[in-house]
Amino acid sequence: MITTSFTEENYLKAIFHLSPQEAEAVSTNAIAEALQTKAASVTDMLKKLADKNLINYVKYQGVTLTDIGQQAAINIIRKHRLWEVFLVDKLNFKWDEVHELAEDLEHINSTKLIDSLEVFLGFPKVDPHGDPIPDKNGVLKEPALVPVSKMNINQTGIISGVKEHSTLFLNYLEKAGLVLGKQVKVQDLIEFDGSVIIALDKQLLTISRDVAKNILIAV
Amino acid sequence: MITTSFTEENYLKAIFHLSPQEAEAVSTNAIAEALQTKAASVTDMLKKLADKNLINYVKYQGVTLTDIGQQAAINIIRKHRLWEVFLVDKLNFKWDEVHELAEDLEHINSTKLIDSLEVFLGFPKVDPHGDPIPDKNGVLKEPALVPVSKMNINQTGIISGVKEHSTLFLNYLEKAGLVLGKQVKVQDLIEFDGSVIIALDKQLLTISRDVAKNILIAV
DNA sequence: TAATTTTTTTAGGCTAACCTAAAAAAATTA
DNA sequence: TAATTTTTTTAGGTTAGCCTAAAAAAATTA
Numbered sequence: 001m002i003t004t005s006f007t008e009e010n011y012l013k014a015i016f017h018l019s020p021q022e023a024e025a026v027s028t029n030a031i032a033e034a035l036q037t038k039a040a041s042v043t044d045m046l047k048k049l050a051d052k053n054l055i056n057y058v059k060y061q062g063v064t065l066t067d068i069g070q071q072a073a074i075n076i077i078r079k080h081r082l083w084e085v086f087l088v089d090k091l092n093f094k095w096d097e098v099h100e101l102a103e104d105l106e107h108i109n110s111t112k113l114i115d116s117l118e119v120f121l122g123f124p125k126v127d128p129h130g131d132p133i134p135d136k137n138g139v140l141k142e143p144a145l146v147p148v149s150k151m152n153i154n155q156t157g158i159i160s161g162v163k164e165h166s167t168l169f170l171n172y173l174e175k176a177g178l179v180l181g182k183q184v185k186v187q188d189l190i191e192f193d194g195s196v197i198i199a200l201d202k203q204l205l206t207i208s209r210d211v212a213k214n215i216l217i218a219v
Numbered sequence: 220m221i222t223t224s225f226t227e228e229n230y231l232k233a234i235f236h237l238s239p240q241e242a243e244a245v246s247t248n249a250i251a252e253a254l255q256t257k258a259a260s261v262t263d264m265l266k267k268l269a270d271k272n273l274i275n276y277v278k279y280q281g282v283t284l285t286d287i288g289q290q291a292a293i294n295i296i297r298k299h300r301l302w303e304v305f306l307v308d309k310l311n312f313k314w315d316e317v318h319e320l321a322e323d324l325e326h327i328n329s330t331k332l333i334d335s336l337e338v339f340l341g342f343p344k345v346d347p348h349g350d351p352i353p354d355k356n357g358v359l360k361e362p363a364l365v366p367v368s369k370m371n372i373n374q375t376g377i378i379s380g381v382k383e384h385s386t387l388f389l390n391y392l393e394k395a396g397l398v399l400g401k402q403v404k405v406q407d408l409i410e411f412d413g414s415v416i417i418a419l420d421k422q423l424l425t426i427s428r429d430v431a432k433n434i435l436i437a438v
Numbered sequence: 439t440a441a442t443t444t445t446t447t448t449a450g451g452c453t454a455a456c457c458t459a460a461a462a463a464a465a466t467t468a
Numbered sequence: 469t470a471a472t473t474t475t476t477t478t479a480g481g482t483t484a485g486c487c488t489a490a491a492a493a494a495a496t497t498a
Contacts, residue, residue: 027476028475029476037455038457040456040457040478041456042476043477043478044454045455048454059477060462090339091335093331093335101327104327104328108327113306117310119310224484246446247446248446256485256487257486258445258447259446259448259487260487261446262447263484263486278493279494
């Protein structure tokens with residue numbers, strides 16, 4: 001078993017999240033931005049991760065995760081999401097309060113702890129933001145969700161996930177009544193700026209393109 | 220609020236645990252041994268902690284915690300012990316499996332998390348080893364327990380705590396039936412090597428001086 | 439009290455993860 | 469294709485926490 005530092009784990013997770021479905025390489029700059037650090041620091045770390053066989057790295061050509069690296073990333077995501085469920089279901093945190101704390105908890109290293117937590121929580125399938133929880137074998141089933149921004153006029157669906165996890169965004173959703181499980185219908189699309197008029201609880205609500213891109217719907 | 224690193228917190232905790240009731244200074248070497256590091260490294264850290272006003276440090280004269288340092292230490296201990304209760308009560312860990320994991324969890328920094336955990340656990344008074352849990356104001360009530368080694372012949376009491384938390388020791392106790400809540404009676408004291416013969420469940424059992432020193436009794 | 443031993447500190451180095459500034463490569467635009 | 473811009477890497481430096489070896493102080497023993 002390879003041991004990974006707190007920091008290395010954050011890089012692996014960032015690369016995973018930045019990887020478009022399979023294959024395509026992630027750029028140094030993209031990682032730097034995601035981790036709020038500098039490109040030079042990223043290059044340093046990429047060399048280290050490549051030495052550990054966690055990523056495939058060719059100078060100037062970005063990176064992909066190796067199988068080992070991907071498993072490591074998925075494992076961290078598993079921990080993150082299970083802790084989020086714990087915080088919301090057991091400790092009564094709100095869905096907009098758990099992300100940062102889970103960023104810390106996800107680095108606690110104990111298979112027994114996380115597997116026991118999963119049992120204790122009753123094998124949840126998704127976290128409080130609708131993201132699927134990988135099983136202990138690292139199998140992650142991405143549900144087929146579409147962002148509101150890709151829906152058609154008159155199409156109906158259930159809010160089932162969010163792409164952005166910041167307190168600011170989730171707080172806004174909460175206040176607007178845009179929470180998981182609600183049914184929404186696209187009433188109109190404004191081509192000019194990409195905003196969308198949706199029907200929610202028989203009321204009409206306009207959301208910006210940015211918001212529409214970050215709400216995921218099961219149609 | 221002063222921020223403390225993972226490492227600084229471990230030093231504060233070590234100093235706290237090494238401090239004989241109030242006042243008396245802790246030596247550099249004692250800290251080095253407790254933390255499995257070198258005296259030179261300890262000196263480095265002591266300077267840093269003194270700069271942060273967490274300890275009173277005079278060269279060559281050992282250290283004591285300041286009020287702020289003591290509060291910080293107690294807070295870490297509060298987290299450690301609450302996590303131990305969580306692991307045993309909710310996740311079905313054994314009392315000999317929780318110490319190392321709690322050493323990691325205790326550094327997660329969130330007052331809201333730990334206070335919510337305390338509520339969730341029902342405000343436990345002691346951890347799985349019988350150690351008292353400080354309240355959120357940092358008040359720690361040490362119960363008046365005596366080690367078996369200090370008991371008199373024919374004296375009876377209830378096993379209410381342990382001084383040593385290693386898996387090795389706790390495992391031994393478990394196997395011998397020496398668990399929290401059991402009544403024991405001192406049958407005989409062997410002056411030669413300090414071992415003690417105790418009555419447990421109507422059976423006689425001989426324990427070494429080392430073991431006797433580490434089992435705490437409410438008499 | 440002098441000599442010796444033990445404890446503690448200082449001096450100087452190491453590594454992980456970060457940084458800035460400069461150089462090199464790749465991508466874009468003219 | 470040449471010139472320019474952007475991206476990425478290299479070079480060299482910083483800090484936290486650790487180390488070893490040597491020096492200094494304190495404690496112990498003779």
